[in-house]
Amino acid sequence: MAKQGPEKIRLRDVAKAAGVSQGTASNVFSRPEIVREEVRERVHAVAKELGYGGPSITGRLLRAGKVNAVGVAAIEPLSYFFEDLWARQLMAEISDICDGRGAGVALISARSDERLDWNVQSALVDGFILLCVEGGERLVDITRQRQLPYVALAIGAEDQSVPAIGVDNFNGARLAAEHMLGLGHRRFAILSTMLSDGHFGKADEALVRQAWYSTSRDRALGYWQALQEAGMDPQSVPIYGTLEDETSTHAAMAQIFAAPEPPTAILAMSDKIAMYAVDWLFRSGRDVPGDVSVIGFDGVPEAAVATPKLTTMAQPMHEIARLAVDAALGETQVEGRRVLSTELVVRESTAPPPAK
Amino acid sequence: MAKQGPEKIRLRDVAKAAGVSQGTASNVFSRPEIVREEVRERVHAVAKELGYGGPSITGRLLRAGKVNAVGVAAIEPLSYFFEDLWARQLMAEISDICDGRGAGVALISARSDERLDWNVQSALVDGFILLCVEGGERLVDITRQRQLPYVALAIGAEDQSVPAIGVDNFNGARLAAEHMLGLGHRRFAILSTMLSDGHFGKADEALVRQAWYSTSRDRALGYWQALQEAGMDPQSVPIYGTLEDETSTHAAMAQIFAAPEPPTAILAMSDKIAMYAVDWLFRSGRDVPGDVSVIGFDGVPEAAVATPKLTTMAQPMHEIARLAVDAALGETQVEGRRVLSTELVVRESTAPPPAK
DNA sequence: AGCAAAAATTGAACCGATCCAAAATTGATG
DNA sequence: CATCAATTTTGGATCGGTTCAATTTTTGCT
Numbered sequence: 001m002a003k004q005g006p007e008k009i010r011l012r013d014v015a016k017a018a019g020v021s022q023g024t025a026s027n028v029f030s031r032p033e034i035v036r037e038e039v040r041e042r043v044h045a046v047a048k049e050l051g052y053g054g055p056s057i058t059g060r061l062l063r064a065g066k067v068n069a070v071g072v073a074a075i076e077p078l079s080y081f082f083e084d085l086w087a088r089q090l091m092a093e094i095s096d097i098c099d100g101r102g103a104g105v106a107l108i109s110a111r112s113d114e115r116l117d118w119n120v121q122s123a124l125v126d127g128f129i130l131l132c133v134e135g136g137e138r139l140v141d142i143t144r145q146r147q148l149p150y151v152a153l154a155i156g157a158e159d160q161s162v163p164a165i166g167v168d169n170f171n172g173a174r175l176a177a178e179h180m181l182g183l184g185h186r187r188f189a190i191l192s193t194m195l196s197d198g199h200f201g202k203a204d205e206a207l208v209r210q211a212w213y214s215t216s217r218d219r220a221l222g223y224w225q226a227l228q229e230a231g232m233d234p235q236s237v238p239i240y241g242t243l244e245d246e247t248s249t250h251a252a253m254a255q256i257f258a259a260p261e262p263p264t265a266i267l268a269m270s271d272k273i274a275m276y277a278v279d280w281l282f283r284s285g286r287d288v289p290g291d292v293s294v295i296g297f298d299g300v301p302e303a304a305v306a307t308p309k310l311t312t313m314a315q316p317m318h319e320i321a322r323l324a325v326d327a328a329l330g331e332t333q334v335e336g337r338r339v340l341s342t343e344l345v346v347r348e349s350t351a352p353p354p355a356k
Numbered sequence: 357m358a359k360q361g362p363e364k365i366r367l368r369d370v371a372k373a374a375g376v377s378q379g380t381a382s383n384v385f386s387r388p389e390i391v392r393e394e395v396r397e398r399v400h401a402v403a404k405e406l407g408y409g410g411p412s413i414t415g416r417l418l419r420a421g422k423v424n425a426v427g428v429a430a431i432e433p434l435s436y437f438f439e440d441l442w443a444r445q446l447m448a449e450i451s452d453i454c455d456g457r458g459a460g461v462a463l464i465s466a467r468s469d470e471r472l473d474w475n476v477q478s479a480l481v482d483g484f485i486l487l488c489v490e491g492g493e494r495l496v497d498i499t500r501q502r503q504l505p506y507v508a509l510a511i512g513a514e515d516q517s518v519p520a521i522g523v524d525n526f527n528g529a530r531l532a533a534e535h536m537l538g539l540g541h542r543r544f545a546i547l548s549t550m551l552s553d554g555h556f557g558k559a560d561e562a563l564v565r566q567a568w569y570s571t572s573r574d575r576a577l578g579y580w581q582a583l584q585e586a587g588m589d590p591q592s593v594p595i596y597g598t599l600e601d602e603t604s605t606h607a608a609m610a611q612i613f614a615a616p617e618p619p620t621a622i623l624a625m626s627d628k629i630a631m632y633a634v635d636w637l638f639r640s641g642r643d644v645p646g647d648v649s650v651i652g653f654d655g656v657p658e659a660a661v662a663t664p665k666l667t668t669m670a671q672p673m674h675e676i677a678r679l680a681v682d683a684a685l686g687e688t689q690v691e692g693r694r695v696l697s698t699e700l701v702v703r704e705s706t707a708p709p710p711a712k
Numbered sequence: 713a714g715c716a717a718a719a720a721t722t723g724a725a726c727c728g729a730t731c732c733a734a735a736a737t738t739g740a741t742g
Numbered sequence: 743c744a745t746c747a748a749t750t751t752t753g754g755a756t757c758g759g760t761t762c763a764a765t766t767t768t769t770g771c772t
Contacts, residue, residue: 010758021722026760036720053503057478059759062418062727067480069462078451078461082437082444083657095434095463102471104479105434105463106425109455122413123460124423124480147409246661279663301439305602307635307663366728377752382730392750415728418757 009052011059018046029055061124069104070094070328071125075116075132075139078109085272085300087131090153093321094129103329110139117142127328129153151327151334153320156214163334165323169215172313172342173222176295177267179311179344181230184352185265185293189256190223190239191249191277192216193269200241200248202255208239216241219269219297237263242273249276257284264292264353271296271303271312278306278349289351299345308348316340365408367415374402385411417480425460426450426684427481431472431488431495434465441628441656443487446509449677450485459685466495473498483684485509507683507690509676512570519690521679525571528669528698529578532651533623535667535700537586540708541621541649545612546579546595547605547633548572549625556597556604558611564595572597575625575653593619598629605632613640620648620709627652627659627668634662634705645707655701664704672696 015025020039027035028043035043046052061067072094074080074087081091095105108123110116120128120142127149130139136155140162143150152164180188195203195211211217224234238259240252253276256263268274274296278288286292288308296303299314319340326332371381376395383391384399391399402408417423428450430436430443437447451461464479466472476484476498483505486495492511496518499506508520536544551559551567567573580590594615596608609632612618624630630652634644642648644664652659655670675696682688 008758012758022759023723023761024721027721030760034720039720051503053501054477055760056758057480058414058418058421059727059757060478061480062414062729062758063760065414065727068478069480078455079448082448082451088438088444092435092438095438095465099434099465099467102475104465104475107451107461107463109451109460111455115458119460121410122416122424124413124417124425145409147407282663307638368728378729379731379753380751383751386730390750395750411730412728415757416730418728418759419730421757 009050011052011055014043014047014050014052017050018043026055030060067104067124067126068102069106069125070098070127070129070325071106071108071120071123072129072131073108073110073120073123073139073143074130075110075136077111078107081107085302086270086298089298089300089317090131090321093317094325097321097325101325101329103325113138120146125328127330129324129328130155132156149328149330149333151324153324154215160336163327163336163338165320165327165334165338165340167315167320168339168341169218170222170225172297172315173219173267173269174226175222175342175344176297176313177223177226178230179346180265180267180293180295180350181226183265183293183350185263186232186353187261187263188223188227188237188265188267189263190220190237191252191266191268191273192220192239192241193244193273195241198243200243201252203239203241205235207241216269223267242276244270244272246276246279249273250280253277253280253284265350266292266294268294268296271298271300271310274310274312274349275302275306278308278310289349291354293350293353295350297342299343304347306349311347311350312345313342314345315342365406367408367411370399370403370406370408373406374399382411386416423460423480423482424458425462425481426454426483426485426681427462427464427476427479428485428487429464429466429476429479429495429499430486431466431492433467434463437463441658442626442654445654445656445673446487446677449673450681453677453681457681457685459681469494476502481684483507483686485680485684486511488512505684505686505689507680509680510571516692519683519692519694521676521683521690521694521696523671523676524695524697525574526578526581528653528671529575529623529625530582531578531698531700532653532669533579533582534586535702535706536621536623536649536651537582539621539649539706541619542588542709543617543619544579544583544593544621544623545619546576546593547608547622547624547629548576548595548597549600549629551597556599557608559595559597561591563597572625579623598632600626600628602632602635605629606636609633609636609640621706622648622650624650624652627654627656627666630666630668630705631658631662634664634666645705647710649706649709651706653698655699660703662705667703667706668701669698670701671698 011025012022015022025043028040081087098105106125108119128143130152132152132155152162155164193216194213195216208220227234242248242252266277274294278294281288281292296310296312299312303310303312327334367381368378371378381399384396437443454461462481464475484499486508488508488511508518511520549572550569551572564576583590598604598608622633624633630650634650637644637648652666652668655668659666659668683690
């Protein structure tokens with residue numbers, strides 16, 4: 001005879017049971033100061049008795065329209081946010097700032113292409129931060145449809161209509177190379193992040209100039225520029241693409257050091273690659289920076305605690321995150337492309353080349 | 357005279373403009389297969405013309421009641437999820453599984469105590485995974501009020517009414533110590549995770565037995581058990597609390613190795629501590645595992661690529677994550693406490709003690 | 713007590729969709 | 743051409759709150 005299971009208690013039920021209007025009951029929870037204490041207490045009591053769990057977020061949201069959360073999306077599986085060094089650090093900064101603003105963070109994945117649409121469409125957020133890392137055009141298109149504030153990070157596209165924040169890869173790389181040059185190095189090798197999909201191993205000028213990944217291309221161009229300005233021939237320094245993993249980096253290192261006159265300075269386009277390179281050098285019995293100097297790129301926290309501590313070109317992660325969150329929350333509007341500069345952080349992995 | 361700004365287009369507007377009912381318009385977007393192609397195209401065309409951004413999530417949500425996302429909360433700033441090794445790996449697994457289920461992940465912070473309430477109350481999720489790491493009782497209480505599925509991870513409380521998933525720290529530690537014992541080690545030192553709030557440095561038995569953090573206590577007890585079974589006096593092996601950072605770990609190591617008969621085996625309660633210990637040994641000119649063996653705990657991915665690769669007691673992170681996500685999504689119900697066992701992963705950092 | 717101002721409460725509209733039973737249309741068949 | 747089944751479309755109820763103008767109650771003052 002008795003009703004099965006306790007059905008969900010609604011605000012309406014509480015109001016009725018307490019003998020007040022739904023409007024008053026609503027006020028008890030969301031603007032308690034405007035209802036008489038006596039009534040407030042009665043309503044609270046009834047609510048507790050009935051097992052009312054507080055106003056449903058959904059209902060409130062429908063009315064208010066604000067979620068108070070930013071969505072971060074990438075064309076990668078969700079775990080990318082926790083596994084990739086760069087993404088991870090960026091996320092740490094982003095979430096720190098969201099925390100300060102009292103906003104939540106929602107992670108949006110794009111594991112499968114069809115799902116991307118749906119995931120972006122149905123994300124409960126006030127705005128988006130897009131981790132593009134190239135090929136993000138589709139992601140941008142989809143996000144646009146949502147008609148919410150958004151900003152793209154690390155996107156290569158020239159399209160001035162998409163609000164984007166990036167770093168000056170060309171000059172960052174140039175500065176990195178100049179640091180090595182200043183130390184007296186004259187024999188170099190470059191370890192590149194991916195140039196074109198799936199490519200790794202020795203690369204030539206043409207491949208670099210038409211690289212699909214603009215980040216890799218710009219950094220290469222920056223290194224070359226510095227080399228050229230120092231009177232060297234950039235084309236004489238070997239450049240190897242890697243997959244940013246141990247295997248391809250170690251393979252590249254093996255080839256590089258098989259040459260008759262191996263380099264004394266390694267220019268790595270990411271800290272991750274740089275750390276694998278250091279590891280290879282260490283395992284092959286070479287000292288860093290005694291025999292070979294290595295400089296990374298990005299400035300991830302791991303670089304600061306590596307052995308030896310890695311010299312790198314740091315990206316202004318905190319600043320990037322701040323701007324991105326502001327934009328995603330719709331507080332400021334990023335117009336076109338915003339380019340930030342990188343900063344040389346000298347630590348233990350670079351030193352003058354060994355005396356002849 | 358003209359109206360200011362373009363007001364938001366609603367589904368209703370599209371329906372009206374396309375000359376169909378709102379119900380049909382709704383179907384065009386959410387169940388396109390059941391509407392005639394001709395109609396579908398017309399509606400899509402009108403939608404595009406009007407600049408309709410697709411069905412509002414909020415409206416849909418209100419109706420459907422499902423958000424399709426799990427919330428992960430910790431009594432830590434949001435950046436904890438990206439910075440702490442253990443949390444990070446767990447999150448990688450959790451997000452991987454959510455990805456597979458097509459569910460999103462929302463991060464919920466508890467930076468300030470007052471905000472915790474609000475953040476948990478207003479999180480748009482279908483269920484919660486609580487990263488408790490002790491002192492999570494309050495978090496559990498608040499979450500309970502939300503009347504959504506939830507599960508607590510790494511919680512010390514005995515309260516059987518809270519659904520929890522944990523690992524068998526006692527036996528894990530025992531196995532770790534037995535591994536060292538089996539290798540022939542007889543001189544040990546223990547590096548502990550935090551025992552009581554803020555404490556670090558040498559600890560005594562009483563401090564350990566009444567440690568606030570049950571994880572630390574259980575692991576210590578496990579080590580002791582193995583030592584005792586091997587006929588040793590557990591109280592003779594020094595145990596040091598650390599803050600899981602470089603400074604306190606290095607300080608502990610310095611004190612440990614200042615003893616007349618320094619240990620040949622280090623039992624570390626986390627991989628992070630173990631890695632700092634290895635680092636200290638390396639910097640002090642000792643070889644691992646040649647002079648000293650080190651075993652960690654947790655099995656974070658970094659341990660597998662450290663130099664040397666770290667031997668450790670791995671937690672079944674994938675399994676933990678799977679169970680947790682299932683529970684948070686309300687698919688299964690965790691009854692009381694679920695304890696999983698750990699697995700010894702032997703790598704390069706442990707070997708027999710140096711010959712006399 | 714009488715009256716205006718302030719405070720508290722009410723009731724209904726609204727937010728933006730989905731869902732479902734009923735109605736309308738289409739198609740196949742004898 | 744009538745009949746029946748299958749496919750589409752419709753209209754209205756519903757999800758669970760918030761908000762605001764209107765109404766009622768309370769308070770303050772003479």
